[in-house]
Amino acid sequence: MLADSSIVVLALPEIYRELDTSVAGVTWVLVSFNLVMALAAVPAALLARRVGPGRAAAVGLAVFAGAGLACGAAEQLSTLIAARCVQALGGAAAVTAALELLPATVGSERRATVVWAGAGATGAALGPAVGGILTELVSWQSIFLVQVPVALAAAVPILAVARHEMATRVIEQEVRPAGRPHLWANLALAMVSAAIAAALFLLVLLLIEGWRLSPIGAALVVTAMPLAAILGSRLGPHVPDARARAAAGAILVSGGLAGLALLPKAEVALTLPPQLLIGVGLSLVLSALTETALSGRAPQAIHGGWTISARHAGVVIGLLALTPIFTADIEDQRAEAIEAGTAVILDSPVEPLLKLGLARRIAERLEGETGRVPTIGPAFRPLPDDPEDRADVEQLRDELQEQLNRGATHAFSPSFGLGALIGLLALIPIGLARRLDL
Amino acid sequence: MTRGRLLVGGSVAAALVLVGVYLLAGGASYEPQKAQDPCEPREWRDPGSLQQLAEQFSLSALDGAACQLGVSRETLARALATPEARERFGRRYGIDDEKLARAVRAGLLRAVDDAEAAGALTPLLAGPLRSTLEEIPLDQAIALINDASALLENVEGFFGPAQGVIERFFG
Numbered sequence: 001m002l003a004d005s006s007i008v009v010l011a012l013p014e015i016y017r018e019l020d021t022s023v024a025g026v027t028w029v030l031v032s033f034n035l036v037m038a039l040a041a042v043p044a045a046l047l048a049r050r051v052g053p054g055r056a057a058a059v060g061l062a063v064f065a066g067a068g069l070a071c072g073a074a075e076q077l078s079t080l081i082a083a084r085c086v087q088a089l090g091g092a093a094a095v096t097a098a099l100e101l102l103p104a105t106v107g108s109e110r111r112a113t114v115v116w117a118g119a120g121a122t123g124a125a126l127g128p129a130v131g132g133i134l135t136e137l138v139s140w141q142s143i144f145l146v147q148v149p150v151a152l153a154a155a156v157p158i159l160a161v162a163r164h165e166m167a168t169r170v171i172e173q174e175v176r177p178a179g180r181p182h183l184w185a186n187l188a189l190a191m192v193s194a195a196i197a198a199a200l201f202l203l204v205l206l207l208i209e210g211w212r213l214s215p216i217g218a219a220l221v222v223t224a225m226p227l228a229a230i231l232g233s234r235l236g237p238h239v240p241d242a243r244a245r246a247a248a249g250a251i252l253v254s255g256g257l258a259g260l261a262l263l264p265k266a267e268v269a270l271t272l273p274p275q276l277l278i279g280v281g282l283s284l285v286l287s288a289l290t291e292t293a294l295s296g297r298a299p300q301a302i303h304g305g306w307t308i309s310a311r312h313a314g315v316v317i318g319l320l321a322l323t324p325i326f327t328a329d330i331e332d333q334r335a336e337a338i339e340a341g342t343a344v345i346l347d348s349p350v351e352p353l354l355k356l357g358l359a360r361r362i363a364e365r366l367e368g369e370t371g372r373v374p375t376i377g378p379a380f381r382p383l384p385d386d387p388e389d390r391a392d393v394e395q396l397r398d399e400l401q402e403q404l405n406r407g408a409t410h411a412f413s414p415s416f417g418l419g420a421l422i423g424l425l426a427l428i429p430i431g432l433a434r435r436l437d438l
Numbered sequence: 439m440t441r442g443r444l445l446v447g448g449s450v451a452a453a454l455v456l457v458g459v460y461l462l463a464g465g466a467s468y469e470p471q472k473a474q475d476p477c478e479p480r481e482w483r484d485p486g487s488l489q490q491l492a493e494q495f496s497l498s499a500l501d502g503a504a505c506q507l508g509v510s511r512e513t514l515a516r517a518l519a520t521p522e523a524r525e526r527f528g529r530r531y532g533i534d535d536e537k538l539a540r541a542v543r544a545g546l547l548r549a550v551d552d553a554e555a556a557g558a559l560t561p562l563l564a565g566p567l568r569s570t571l572e573e574i575p576l577d578q579a580i581a582l583i584n585d586a587s588a589l590l591e592n593v594e595g596f597f598g599p600a601q602g603v604i605e606r607f608f609g
Contacts, residue, residue, distance in 0.1 A: 235445075244442025248449035255453020262457060262465030273456055281449070333470065340470035342512035346497060351489070359519075403470050410469040 004091065005030055005315060006127030006226070009201055010219050011140035013208040018140065019077045023205070023330070027323045030201065031316055032081045036088035038312035044089075045096035045305030053100035053301065054161030060093025061158065065151035071144035087144075094151075095308060100301035101161060109300050113291065116304065128204075128226065132219020181303060184433040185293035186310035188246065191426035192285050193314030195253050198322050198419030199278050200225065202412050203260065203271065205326075210408030211266055212375060224272050228279025235284065242288040242295075246430045249285025252277045254423035261416035266405035285426075286311075292433055318422065322415045330411040337407025341376075341400045348396040351389060358393070362400070376400055476504035476511045482556035491558055498552040499583045503545030507533060518580050539576035546571045546579060 008030060016026040048056035067087035074080035102112035134142045200222065207218040232249075239245050259274030293307045294300060345359050361379040380397045383390050474480065480501055482494055497511070504514040509531060517527030528534065533541075550567050553559040559567070574582070 239441045239445050241440070241442035244440075244446050248445040251446065251449040251453055255449070255456055258453065259456040259460055262460040264460055264463035264465040264468050266468075270460075277452060277456060284445075336470040338516075339473050339510060339512045342515055343471065343473055346500075346512065346515060349483075406468055407470045 004033060004127075005197070006200060007131035007143055008033070009204050010128055010131030010215050010222075011135045011143045012201075013205065014135050014140040014215065015077075015080070016209075019075075019080070021077045023327045024323050025077055027201075027319050028077070028081050029084060030197075031319050033084045033088045033091075034197075034312040034315040034319070036085045037092050038309045038316060040089050040092035041096055041308035041312065042302065042305040044092040045100075045301040048093065048097040048100050048301055049299060053097040054158055054163075056093050057097035057101060057158045057161075058155050060090045060095075060097060061151045061155040063087075063090025064094055065148045065155075066090075068144045068147040068151065072141040072148075074141075090151075092305075092308070094154075096301050096305045099304035100299070101158070103300070112300065113294050113304075126226075128200075128219045128222045132215040132217075136215040136219075179303075181306035182293040182295075182433070184429040185289045186306055188250070188426045188429040188433065189286070189289045189293065189307055189310040190314035190317065191422055191429065192250055192253060192282070192289065193311040194318030194321070195257060195419045195423035195426070196278070196282050196286075197315040197318035198415060198422070199253070199257055199260065201319060202322065202326065202415050202419070203275075206408065206412045207268070207271075210412065211268070211405065213268070221268050221271060222275070224275040225279040225282075228276045229283035232280035232283030233287065235280065236287055242292050243430060243433060245284045245288035246292070246433070247427055249281040249283070249288060250423050250426045250430060252281025253285060254281075254420040256281060257416050257420035257423060261413045261420060263409055263413075266402075266409045289430075289433075318419065321422075322418060325418065326412060326415040329414055330408075333407040333411035336410075337404050340403040340407070344396065344399045344403060348392065348399070350392040350396050354384060354389060354393070355396075358396070376404065473510035473512050476501040476509075476514075479552075482552060482558065491553075494558070495549045495553055496583050498549035499542070499545040501545065502548030503541040503583070505548075506541035506544045507531070507538070518583055524580075535576055539579060542576065542579040542583060543571060543574060546574070546582060 012026050012029060015021075015029060016023065019026075044056070044060070064087055067083050067090060070083035071080055071087060074083055099112065099116050102115055103109045106112050106115050130146075131143055134146060203222055203225075204218055207213045207221055208215060213221065236245055239248075256274040256277030256279075259277065260271065263270050290307050293310075294303050341362070345355060345362070348355060350358065358379065362376055365376055365379050376397070380393060383393055480498070482498070483490070500511045500515055500518075504511045507514065509517075513527070517523050524538075528538065547568060550559065550564050550571065554561060554564040571579075571582075
């Protein structure tokens with residue numbers, strides 16, 4: 001569940017095409033889930049303490065599985081979004097209850113926090129690859145359907161705990177009032193999560209919709225980010241100062257996003273250094289802020305609920321703030337790319353009559369793909385037989401593709417830049433977190 | 439220096455190096471090329487055939503008309519491609535047929551000037567061509583911009599055989 005967004009994001013371009021919606025519309029597949037998670041996490045944690053974490057987790061997993069089935073069967077965007085909301089309700093119950101169940105399993109609350117945060121990082125690491133492979137080899141529906149047996153399998157051992165709770169009725173005795181949440185750590189978590197959501201969501205869209213990579217190709221590329229996160233998680237334990245880790249992480253996330261905003265060419269390899277920074281940064285900052293938010297606060301499940309709420313609220317804010325900017329920019333850049341493409345065609349040395357036919361076919365493709373970065377390759381097929389004409393046409397195709405690549409890449413720059421700024425602004429609550437330990 | 443400060447310092451350095459390298463590599467200007475100002479003169483390619491001369495003539499005419507209308511050559515080229523596109527263009531930029539006709543005629547005249555200046559049209563051919571183009575109806579003017587080869591074929595056909603004699607006669 002903690003990895004949900006990183007799995008689902010790879011399927012968004014496919015959902016976008018198949019359900020014939022807009023970028024803003026498809027964003028709600030992620031927004032709805034994260035919004036409900038943000039709103040339901042704390043109430044779900046309270047409920048888990050009242051009815052028992054075992055029962056809450058079992059019911060949560062069952063709801064999550066059932067809603068996953070509905071997501072996979074959805075044929076309309078509205079149905080999918082509604083099912084995602086229900087899925088998030090189940091997810092919130094299961095995730096917060098898990099934090100309550102973990103201390104008994106792993107031995108201590110501190111160890112439980114580390115395992116819980118680690119599970120999130122592992123999920124995020126595997127998420128893009130799982131999402132990309134399933135989307136390309138099976139279908140976008142499969143990413144939701146595969147969650148069903150996984151959730152049910154997780155529910156089986158929890159049922160024993162639930163039965164034990166019902167038999168012993170120890171739950172009510174454990175209910176104790178929760179302290180105030182750590183305001184600054186949670187605020188910083190929300191801001192950093194907004195920046196990270198921007199990084200993952202926008203990068204996937206850039207790779208698939210802008211640069212036309214396959215879902216598996218895009219999944220392989222964005223897996224660099226969680227792999228770097230594993231590297232970052234090895235670095236963390238050597239620095240005991242949580243505030244320094246959080247600050248360093250936020251700076252790295254912002255630096256990586258700034259790098260993505262300033263890509264000097266439409267080349268996959270150039271996304272790797274920024275992803276390395278973001279990955280190491282997110283591992284440092286998320287673990288440091290989660291630890292800070294939970295440190296010395298009880299009960300853990302409630303404060304864990306607050307951190308989940310903050311992280312998912314951050315994702316929602318990031319997506320809602322950046323999507324309109326990005327969609328407007330992609331329209332502007334599409335218009336500029338068409339203008340630049342027209343100039344390339346007009347100035348091309350291709351024989352005029354041949355050019356006229358090509359221009360007509362290219363225009364048809366451009367008109368037919370409003371709101372998207374068009375694919376122009378098919379307009380150039382078949383290539384002329386004459387070697388000289390063929391060379392001219394190929395040169396024209398490459399120059400035109402370069403203009404479209406420039407347009408697509410540039411369309412994402414302001415959103416990546418804004419993500420970098422949000423990441424940098426997180427340094428304010430991180431700085432305040434120690435002085436005003438609220 | 440504590441490990442915490444080292445980590446923060448290292449992170450700042452890594453972020454600055456990445457941003458600096460990408461800026462130096464042209465990251466701030468990686469965007470679609472900007473359209474050239476149509477009012478600026480554009481270099482004429484050496485036309486190898488009548489068809490290429492016609493294309494060069496059309497491009498020059500587009501530049502001239504676009505300059506008059508205050509739009510890019512590329513926008514106007516797409517607008518003149520079909521009657522529907524022309525209608526959309528007129529609505530969007532508030533340009534009626536009369537204004538468009540004036541601009542297209544001015545563009546064609548500029549094309550004659552450019553062709554003459556580039557040595558692609560002799561003064562003897564350019565003169566009568568100008569007179570014809572000054573009065574040409576809009577639809578024909580647009581057709582000429584889209585395909586000037588018919589016009590140039592006629593001009594060359596009319597003057598072709600006698601051109602050398604006439605030029606020698608008029609000096």
